[in-house]
Amino acid sequence: MTTQTTHCSKPSARTRILKLAETAIIQKGFAGTSIDELVAGAGITKSGFFYHFRDKSELAIALLERHFEQDDEILDSVFARARELTDDPLQMYLTGLKLLAEVVADLRENHPGCLVASICYQDQLFNREVRELNQRGTLTWRTRFGGYLREVAAKHPPKIDVDLDELADMISTLVEGGIVLVKVLKEPKLLSRQILLYRSFVRAVFAGV
Amino acid sequence: MTTQTTHCSKPSARTRILKLAETAIIQKGFAGTSIDELVAGAGITKSGFFYHFRDKSELAIALLERHFEQDDEILDSVFARARELTDDPLQMYLTGLKLLAEVVADLRENHPGCLVASICYQDQLFNREVRELNQRGTLTWRTRFGGYLREVAAKHPPKIDVDLDELADMISTLVEGGIVLVKVLKEPKLLSRQILLYRSFVRAVFAGV
DNA sequence: CTCGCTACTGTACCGATGGTGTAGTGATGA
DNA sequence: TCATCACTACACCATCGGTACAGTAGCGAG
Numbered sequence: 001m002t003t004q005t006t007h008c009s010k011p012s013a014r015t016r017i018l019k020l021a022e023t024a025i026i027q028k029g030f031a032g033t034s035i036d037e038l039v040a041g042a043g044i045t046k047s048g049f050f051y052h053f054r055d056k057s058e059l060a061i062a063l064l065e066r067h068f069e070q071d072d073e074i075l076d077s078v079f080a081r082a083r084e085l086t087d088d089p090l091q092m093y094l095t096g097l098k099l100l101a102e103v104v105a106d107l108r109e110n111h112p113g114c115l116v117a118s119i120c121y122q123d124q125l126f127n128r129e130v131r132e133l134n135q136r137g138t139l140t141w142r143t144r145f146g147g148y149l150r151e152v153a154a155k156h157p158p159k160i161d162v163d164l165d166e167l168a169d170m171i172s173t174l175v176e177g178g179i180v181l182v183k184v185l186k187e188p189k190l191l192s193r194q195i196l197l198y199r200s201f202v203r204a205v206f207a208g209v
Numbered sequence: 210m211t212t213q214t215t216h217c218s219k220p221s222a223r224t225r226i227l228k229l230a231e232t233a234i235i236q237k238g239f240a241g242t243s244i245d246e247l248v249a250g251a252g253i254t255k256s257g258f259f260y261h262f263r264d265k266s267e268l269a270i271a272l273l274e275r276h277f278e279q280d281d282e283i284l285d286s287v288f289a290r291a292r293e294l295t296d297d298p299l300q301m302y303l304t305g306l307k308l309l310a311e312v313v314a315d316l317r318e319n320h321p322g323c324l325v326a327s328i329c330y331q332d333q334l335f336n337r338e339v340r341e342l343n344q345r346g347t348l349t350w351r352t353r354f355g356g357y358l359r360e361v362a363a364k365h366p367p368k369i370d371v372d373l374d375e376l377a378d379m380i381s382t383l384v385e386g387g388i389v390l391v392k393v394l395k396e397p398k399l400l401s402r403q404i405l406l407y408r409s410f411v412r413a414v415f416a417g418v
Numbered sequence: 419c420t421c422g423c424t425a426c427t428g429t430a431c432c433g434a435t436g437g438t439g440t441a442g443t444g445a446t447g448a
Numbered sequence: 449t450c451a452t453c454a455c456t457a458c459a460c461c462a463t464c465g466g467t468a469c470a471g472t473a474g475c476g477a478g
Contacts, residue, residue, distance in 0.1 A: 012425090029240075031238075031239075034463080034464060035465065035466090036463080036464070036465095044426075044427085045426080045427055045428070046465095047427060047428075048425075048426055048427075050465095050466075050467085051424095051425065051426060052425090052426095056466090116393065134393050135393055135394055138390065138393050138394055139394070160413055160418065161409075162406060166403070166406055167406065169399060169402075169403065170383070172386070172390060173389075173390055173399075174386055175386065176389040176390060177381070177382035177383055177384065177385035177386025177389070178382050178386065180325070180382075180385040180386070180389075181347065181378065181381060181382055181385060184325070184343050184344055184347050185348070186344075190382075193378075194375070194378065194379060194382050197371060197375055197376065200369055200370075200371060201410045204369055209369065221454090222455080223454095243434080243435060243436085244435075244437090245434080245435070253456085254455080254456055254457075255436095255437090256455070256456060256457075256458090257455055257456075259438085260453095260454065260455060264436080419478100420477105421477085421478085422478105423474105423475085423476090423477100424473105424474090424475085425472100425474090426473085426474105427472075427473100428469105428470090428471080429468100429469090430467100430468085430469095431466105431467080431468085432468105433464100433465095433466090434464085434465085435464080435465105436461100436462090436463085436464100437461080437463105438460080438461080439458105439459085439460085439461105440457105441456105442455105442456080443454100443456075443457100444453105444454095444455090445452105445453085445455105446451105447451095447452085448449100448450090
C-alpha cells in the first residue's frame with residue numbers, strides 16, 4: 001500500500017475518496033454515505049480520511065468544486081459547438097439547448113447536479129462555506145444563460161414580455177427539479193424533455209412560434 | 210401528563226410530533242432532525258415515539274401522506290376558485306396559475322414539497338414504501354395538470370407543438386427545482402416568478418401571444 | 419547521509435443518534 | 449372487572465462523525 005502517488009498507476013487516496021464519495025452520494029445521499037464506508041472502499045484508514053479532509057463538510061466542498069468545474073466544462077463545450085454551427089444568437093442558443101438535452105440524456109443515473117440538491121437539503125449540517133459555494137455555482141448558470149439571452153434579445157426583440165434573468169433561471173430550475181423528478185418517477189428521459197420544452201418556450205419568445 | 214387525548218385542549222402526542230417534525234425537517238432536513246429533539250419538544254419519551262412510529266422512515270411516510278393531502282387541498286381550492294371566476298378553460302388555467310403563484314409566495318420558508326426532495330435525497334435510507342408514496346404524489350400532479358391542459362387544448366388548439374403531459378410535468382419540475390433554488394439562492398420570490406413564467410408559456414402555446 | 423516533509427497507519431477514545439427490549443402504569447370503555 | 453390504549457422508565461446496543469496522538473515508509477533537498 002503506502003504512497004504510490006508519484007509514479008504508480010493508482011490515483012492518490014484523496015482522488016479515490018472523491019470518486020467513491022461522488023457515486024455513493026448520488027445513489028444514497030450525503031447523510032447515507034458513511035466515512036467508514038469510503039475509507040474501506042479506498043483502502044485507507046479513518047485517520048487517512050481526516051488527514052485529507054478536516055471533516056465531512058470539507059468533503060462536500062471538494063465534491064461541489066469538482067462538480068461545478070465539470071458542469072462548466074460541459075456547458076462550455078456544448079455552447080462552443082453550437083456557436084460553430086451557426087452565426088445567429090437565437091439559433092446558437094436553440095442548438096446549444098438541443099445539444100444539452102442530448103448530453104443530459106446520456107448522463108442518465110450519473111447526474112452531477114444531484115449533489116447540489118443533496119447537499120442543499122442537508123442544510124443546517126453545513127457551514128456557510130458550503131452554502132456560499134452552492135450559491136455561487138447556481139449564479140454562474142444565471143450569468144451564463146442570461147448572457148446568451150441578452151445576445152439573442154439584441155438581435156431578436158422578444159415577442160413575449162419576459163425578464164431575461166428569470167428566463168435564464170428557468171433552465172436551472174428545470175434542471176434541478178428535473179433531477180428530482182427523474183429519481184422519484186424513475187423516468188430518465190424527463191429531464192431532457194423538459195429542456196426541449198424550455199427550448200420551445202425560448203423560440204416562442206424570440207421567434208414568435 | 211399521560212393521556213389528554215379524548216377531552217383536553219392538547220392535541221395527541223402523535224400530532225405534536227408530526228407538526229414539530231414538519232417544521233424541523235423543512236429547516237434542517239430529515240437527517241438533521243433527531244428523534245430525541247422531537248420527543249423533547251413534544252414532551253414525551255423515546256419509547257413514546259417508537260410506540261407511534263416503528264422507525265424514522267415511518268415518520269417520513271406519515272409526513273408525506275399529510276403533505277400530499279394538504280397539497281391536494283390547496284390545489285383544489287385554487288383551481289375551484291379559478292373556475293368560479295371564468296368559464297373558458299384557458300382563462301381558468303391561467304387564473305389558477307396566478308393564484309398558485311400568490312399562494313407559494315405567501316408560503317415563503319414554509320414550503321411543503323420541500324419534504325419530497327428532502328426525503329427523496331435520503332433515498333436508500335428509505336424503503337420502497339416511501340419511494341412509491343413519493344411517486345404516487347408526483348403522478349397526481351401530472352394527472353391534475355394534464356387534465357386541465359386537455360380541457361384547454363379541446364377549446365384552444367395549440368399554436369406550438371407540445372406534449373400535454375410534458376407541459377403538465379413542467380409545473381412539477383419547476384416547483385421542485387424552484388424550492389431548491391429558493392433555498393440555495395435565498396431568493397424567496399423565485400418560485401412564484403417561475404410559475405408566472407410557466408403561465409406565459411402556456412398562454413403562448415394556446416393563445417399564440 | 420541526515421533532515422524534514424508528505425501521506426499516511428494504528429489505536430484508543432468520545433458523544434450523539436437510531437433503535438431494541440422489557441416491565442410497568444393510569445385512564446377509558448365494554 | 450378486564451382489556452386496551454397511550455404512554456413511562458430504564459437499560460442497553462451498534463453506528464457514525466470526530467478527536468488525539470504517537471509512529472512510520474518513502475522521497476527530495478541540502
